[in-house]
Amino acid sequence: MRNTERVIVYSALAGIAAMSFLRGAERNASARPEPTPSDLGPADAVILTGKDTNLTLRNVEGHLAFGEQATAKAWSIGAVGSDKIMKLLLKSERFEDERKRLEESAKSKDEDFRKRYTELETKYKDVDPKAPGFEGGRQEVEGFFKEVEAWRKEIAEKLGKLQAEQIEKAYREMTAATDVLADRNKVDIVLRFVPTSQPFTSNSPADAMLQVQVRTFLHYPETIDLTPELIKELSLKDE
Structure with a gap:
């Protein structure tokens, strides 16, 4: 092969090699590696720059703190439908049993009063107001009604x-x-x-306004509602 031909062939091969190298470099440059998850730190604090001042974030007793004040922390928040929980508790068997015992005692006393009233009615219904025993009967009946009134007040208390x-x-x-x-x-x-979706139970503007006032949140993520878990914790039967 002549020298001139060798130069031409070698130049062509060099050009092909150069093009292959450049194409490979382009592919490597465009194929960026995917970032892998990794932890930052450990660090005592993270400083975020701002227009007027910087913000320093620190870990204080497991809370994200953004200031020196005790209240300058990020707090985790939950919510409980206390009205529902209270009603379920008060309707539970052990609370109802206490009320039933008092109600049964009151019912027994009430039956005794009814019996005594019937006896007094039978005893004095035909007594002539001018009869000698009328005044004594009137006082006995009045005393009975005072006793009933005092008992009703006592049982109500x-x-x-x-x-x-x-x-x-x-x-x-x-x-x-x-x-x-x-x-x-x-x-x-x-x-x-109180959940925003809960229907109002009101018959007047004042009651309706109260229903608005007891609803703490206007918008909230459902994940903060701990009511179902609290019902299980208290072993209550949800209606």
Whole structure:
């Protein structure tokens, strides 16, 4: 092969090799590797720059802190339909049994009063107002009605006191179970709320406005609602 031909062939081969190299380089440059998950840190703090001031984020007792104040932390929030929980608790068997015992006692006393009233009615219904024993009978009947009135007042107070005690007891049970639930789910703040979808139960503008006021949230993610889990924690039967 002549020298001139060799030069031409070698030049062509060199050109092909150069083109192959450039194409490979282009492919390598365009095929960026996918990022792999990795942790950042450990670090004592992360500083985020801002227009007016920087923001320092730190881990303080497991909470994301953005300031030196004790309240300058990110808190985990949950919510409980307390009205529903309270009603389910008060309708539970053990609370109903307490009320039934008092109601049965009152019913027994009421039957005794009815019996005595029938006896008094039979005894004095035909007595002449001018008869010597009329005044004594009138006083006996008046004394009976005063006794009935005093008893009714007493039983109403007992029932009211029992209901108040049960409401507080149910509230304490609800908060104790909420503490357990919050610790288990790492929730810092649990608010009581009424779901926005719950129908209003009102017959007046004032009642309707109250229904609005007791609804803490206007919009919220469903994941913050701890009510179903709290019902299970308290072993209640949901209706």
